Amino acid sequence: MTTHALIKDFQEALGKDNVLGAEADRYAYSYDSAVLEPAVPGVVVRPTDVAGLGKVVKLCNDAGAPLTVRGSGTNLSGGTIPKTGGVVVLTGALNKILEINTEDLYARVEPGVITAKFAAAVQAKGLFYPPDPGSQAVSTLGGNVAENAGGLRGLKYGVTKDYVMGVHFFDTDGELIKAGGRTVKCVTGLNLTGLMVGSEGTLGVLSEIFLKLVPPPAAAKAMMAIFDDVEAASQTVSAIIAAKIVPATLEFLDNFTIRTVEDFSHAGLPIDAKALLLIEVDGHPAMVAEDAAKVEELCRAHGAKRIQVAKDAAERNKVWEARRAALSALARVAPTTVLEDATVPRSQIPAMIKALDGIAAKYKLTIGTFGHAGDGNLHPTILTDKRNAEEWRRVEDAVDEIFDVALALGGTLSGEHGIGLAKAKYLEKETTRGTILYSRRLKKALDPKGILNPGKIMGE
Amino acid sequence: MTTHALIKDFQEALGKDNVLGAEADRYAYSYDSAVLEPAVPGVVVRPTDVAGLGKVVKLCNDAGAPLTVRGSGTNLSGGTIPKTGGVVVLTGALNKILEINTEDLYARVEPGVITAKFAAAVQAKGLFYPPDPGSQAVSTLGGNVAENAGGLRGLKYGVTKDYVMGVHFFDTDGELIKAGGRTVKCVTGLNLTGLMVGSEGTLGVLSEIFLKLVPPPAAAKAMMAIFDDVEAASQTVSAIIAAKIVPATLEFLDNFTIRTVEDFSHAGLPIDAKALLLIEVDGHPAMVAEDAAKVEELCRAHGAKRIQVAKDAAERNKVWEARRAALSALARVAPTTVLEDATVPRSQIPAMIKALDGIAAKYKLTIGTFGHAGDGNLHPTILTDKRNAEEWRRVEDAVDEIFDVALALGGTLSGEHGIGLAKAKYLEKETTRGTILYSRRLKKALDPKGILNPGKIMGE
Numbered sequence: 001m002t003t004h005a006l007i008k009d010f011q012e013a014l015g016k017d018n019v020l021g022a023e024a025d026r027y028a029y030s031y032d033s034a035v036l037e038p039a040v041p042g043v044v045v046r047p048t049d050v051a052g053l054g055k056v057v058k059l060c061n062d063a064g065a066p067l068t069v070r071g072s073g074t075n076l077s078g079g080t081i082p083k084t085g086g087v088v089v090l091t092g093a094l095n096k097i098l099e100i101n102t103e104d105l106y107a108r109v110e111p112g113v114i115t116a117k118f119a120a121a122v123q124a125k126g127l128f129y130p131p132d133p134g135s136q137a138v139s140t141l142g143g144n145v146a147e148n149a150g151g152l153r154g155l156k157y158g159v160t161k162d163y164v165m166g167v168h169f170f171d172t173d174g175e176l177i178k179a180g181g182r183t184v185k186c187v188t189g190l191n192l193t194g195l196m197v198g199s200e201g202t203l204g205v206l207s208e209i210f211l212k213l214v215p216p217p218a219a220a221k222a223m224m225a226i227f228d229d230v231e232a233a234s235q236t237v238s239a240i241i242a243a244k245i246v247p248a249t250l251e252f253l254d255n256f257t258i259r260t261v262e263d264f265s266h267a268g269l270p271i272d273a274k275a276l277l278l279i280e281v282d283g284h285p286a287m288v289a290e291d292a293a294k295v296e297e298l299c300r301a302h303g304a305k306r307i308q309v310a311k312d313a314a315e316r317n318k319v320w321e322a323r324r325a326a327l328s329a330l331a332r333v334a335p336t337t338v339l340e341d342a343t344v345p346r347s348q349i350p351a352m353i354k355a356l357d358g359i360a361a362k363y364k365l366t367i368g369t370f371g372h373a374g375d376g377n378l379h380p381t382i383l384t385d386k387r388n389a390e391e392w393r394r395v396e397d398a399v400d401e402i403f404d405v406a407l408a409l410g411g412t413l414s415g416e417h418g419i420g421l422a423k424a425k426y427l428e429k430e431t432t433r434g435t436i437l438y439s440r441r442l443k444k445a446l447d448p449k450g451i452l453n454p455g456k457i458m459g460e
Numbered sequence: 461m462t463t464h465a466l467i468k469d470f471q472e473a474l475g476k477d478n479v480l481g482a483e484a485d486r487y488a489y490s491y492d493s494a495v496l497e498p499a500v501p502g503v504v505v506r507p508t509d510v511a512g513l514g515k516v517v518k519l520c521n522d523a524g525a526p527l528t529v530r531g532s533g534t535n536l537s538g539g540t541i542p543k544t545g546g547v548v549v550l551t552g553a554l555n556k557i558l559e560i561n562t563e564d565l566y567a568r569v570e571p572g573v574i575t576a577k578f579a580a581a582v583q584a585k586g587l588f589y590p591p592d593p594g595s596q597a598v599s600t601l602g603g604n605v606a607e608n609a610g611g612l613r614g615l616k617y618g619v620t621k622d623y624v625m626g627v628h629f630f631d632t633d634g635e636l637i638k639a640g641g642r643t644v645k646c647v648t649g650l651n652l653t654g655l656m657v658g659s660e661g662t663l664g665v666l667s668e669i670f671l672k673l674v675p676p677p678a679a680a681k682a683m684m685a686i687f688d689d690v691e692a693a694s695q696t697v698s699a700i701i702a703a704k705i706v707p708a709t710l711e712f713l714d715n716f717t718i719r720t721v722e723d724f725s726h727a728g729l730p731i732d733a734k735a736l737l738l739i740e741v742d743g744h745p746a747m748v749a750e751d752a753a754k755v756e757e758l759c760r761a762h763g764a765k766r767i768q769v770a771k772d773a774a775e776r777n778k779v780w781e782a783r784r785a786a787l788s789a790l791a792r793v794a795p796t797t798v799l800e801d802a803t804v805p806r807s808q809i810p811a812m813i814k815a816l817d818g819i820a821a822k823y824k825l826t827i828g829t830f831g832h833a834g835d836g837n838l839h840p841t842i843l844t845d846k847r848n849a850e851e852w853r854r855v856e857d858a859v860d861e862i863f864d865v866a867l868a869l870g871g872t873l874s875g876e877h878g879i880g881l882a883k884a885k886y887l888e889k890e891t892t893r894g895t896i897l898y899s900r901r902l903k904k905a906l907d908p909k910g911i912l913n914p915g916k917i918m919g920e
Contacts, residue, residue, distance in 0.1 A: 103807035175894030185875035194654020215704035244675035286746030415645035434635030445905030
């Protein structure tokens with residue numbers, strides 16, 4: 001499908017330097033961060049402006065060539081694997097922050113802007129962009145929007161979709177579609193902004209994103225609560241929410257994760273603890289002081305052995321960096337790291353953690369569990385070796401059971417990692433057959449040739 | 461299209477009492493709150509359970525009969541006018557609050573639940589449902605979702621879409637579609653929840669809604685700032701936002717609106733004021749005290765003549781009730797009330813108010829302006845008489861110019877009232893031709909016979 005003629009068209013549209021056909025290049029973009037088979041694209045292109053991006057989409061559609069847009073490839077569900085080959089479109093050169101408007105509290109960006117760089121630029125202007133996916137240091141905003149990325153602050157601040165005010169994108173004909181914009185309130189036309197968020201590149205190609213900004217919290221206080229007992233820690237999570245405190249972050253780490261992270265980051269985590277809660281409250285200084293005191297009290301009442309309050313920003317950052325390193329740390333332990341993100345209503349966190357223990361024992365697997373306990377979004381992480389066929393079967397069975405338990409508890413297959421290729425086959429478990437058919441009809445109408453990231457979300 | 465056979469099928473599915481064919485009934489549901497020509501439906505049906513609702517949708521589709529779902533008909537853009545006749549489906553009997561979950565901070569409701577009743581039920585459980593459209597005393601949650609209704613609290617708390625965690629709805633085949641659910645984070649499948657919000661009944665028929673709830677603010681303080689000068693008042697709005705204060709509400713009323721409202725509600729509004737700002741800050745008591753002091757200071761610095769702080773809840777409610785009565789009060793003045801909701805980025809509020817003055821003078825019209833200044837969403841209200849053809853032409857020209865000005869200022873055609881029939885013809889001004897075609901392709905795929913609320917949003 002990536003014929004010589006198409007490659008020549010790309011070269012004319014983008015310049016030869018921005019069309020990568022060498023084997024090494026093609027292999028480099030054949031996989032992402034999910035544990036799935038790679039698929040090698042026919043060619044990789046790198047538009048350097050939005051007009052070039054639009055041309056690429058039209059050329060692909062005219063040629064019937066599949067097109068997978070790729071930010072930084074941090075995707076954990078295979079969303080950026082070019083399953084049927086074709087063209088990988090890199091957004092790395094579309095990395096302009098077009099506007100940060102401090103009066104009207106919004107920003108406009110191109111899709112290839114790095115999340116953390118954007119957050120820093122916003123902070124420098126005295127404002128705050130809350131979504132903070134684990135991969136923020138390298139992930140792109142376009143990828144965040146396509147996957148509706150979550151992060152540590154979901155509990156209080158919501159996820160990416162809560163900050164997308166509008167999008168511009170190309171349809172398969174290369175026509176520019178505009179939805180939403182600069183105003184907090186906008187009901188002009190169908191909510192195509194909402195539809196595009198989390199659509200994993202299956203319905204159009206983002207060219208510009210309007211993001212909501214908020215005033216930063218005036219104060220913050222972070223603490224670490226150390227538990228001898230996993231259940232006590234998980235009950236504490238529910239107790240904090242039930243007390244109507246909404247921490248900015250409320251993270252859980254089990255003993256295996258604590259030890260692995262400490263070995264990697266040397267942040268001073270207590271390696272003998274059975275579980276840790278990392279909690280940060282933010283807002284008005286008086287509220288922060290009160291909420292922190294209440295959280296401390298609740299932790300103690302539920303059996304925390306020790307509580308360490310971060311003395312300053314440096315100490316606070318050290319702990320959060322350690323937490324953010326959890327996936328990297330776990331990934332060192334075994335050849336294959338299966339990071340799940342089945343999510344449950346917050347009150348079901350104790351039940352979910354208990355079930356995960358049972359599943360690890362039943363299938364004789366090492367599962368490190370950590371994650372955003374405050375919003376019900378845990379990351380049970382199975383450390384394994386995919387080359388061991390027998391063990392891998394047990395891993396697959398364990399993953400199936402994790403999904404079944406999450407759904408039985410009123411939860412969802414994926415809190416923030418997306419469906420991609422990895423979970424498409426499970427979709428009907430949570431929704432209905434009709435839901436999948438409805439989604440496929442929608443997809444077919446907007447992408448009649450099926451060129452936009454084929455196979456993702458809705459299966460074939 | 462509403463043949464005898466179809467009516468018989470409805471009677472069998474719903475019982476005879478729930479199929480209304482009398483002329484009086486049909487005329488009663490031929491219009492809504494928009495200033496548009498009524499259209500009389502062939503029959504009106506009233507399902508009493510969700511299964512009945514699904515049957516109605518399937519029967520309509522099988523017969524090719526247009527179907528317009530109606531909550532309380534408070535729509536201001538013609539979204540509930542059955543433009544091509546057919547079947548009006550009333551949701552009034554689908555009014556069960558299915559669950560209010562105080563541990564996991566969500567509720568499940570049927571579409572016909574009245575907004576204010578729901579908010580009160582949530583409050584009784586110690587939680588808070590912020591969206592408060594002007595029509596909340598009678599509007600339904602299903603209507604709010606279909607229109608993505610806004611309200612007075614949009615500035616700080618967002619609009620309906622920010623609270624919809626999931627929806628169940630029927631597609632045209634009567635199949636149940638499920639999207640989203642009970643978890644704060646959910647990326648399972650396409651974001652059909654987002655797509656349904658604001659889709660004005662054009663893509664499916666809502667049967668159940670999952671709504672996010674939040675802890676209520678611990679304290680609130682309301683004040684009224686009285687200005688001798690409209691521009692000073694509008695500049696104050698920008699100054700408050702620029703100071704990074706986010707009030708729960710920040711409302712503007714011009715002198716004409718003040719006098720009209722006071723005449724109607726006798727709330728003690730200062731009828732000689734050129735403009736009023738009604739401001740409420742809420743949150744932690746310490747923050748409320750500080751923010752209120754800062755707001756007062758900013759109002760004075762920008763020339764407020766007087767500031768009245770509400771002494772207690774009763775005084776506070778009196779003022780807010782007066783504000784909420786603005787539309788009813790204005791509607792008494794002239795036979796026809798054209799309530800617009802063109803919206804601009806907040807910093808453009810002074811420019812927009814100035815432009816509205818110019819438009820009123822240019823077209824020799826009475827325009828009362830009030831609205832949610834804090835989020836850029838003003839409601840210029842033209843008082844006229846549609847039977848006066850010459851004046852009505854001037855009204856139409858003025859409305860055109862209001863849209864042009866809003867768009868030139870970076871704003872939108874509609875902040876919260878929807879596109880419906882009223883603004884479908886303007887859609888291309890804000891978006892692109894491609895955007896309309898994309899939306900129509902989507903609609904055609906999900907509603908091949910075009911039975912779902914024909915003519916709304918995307919035109920024919």
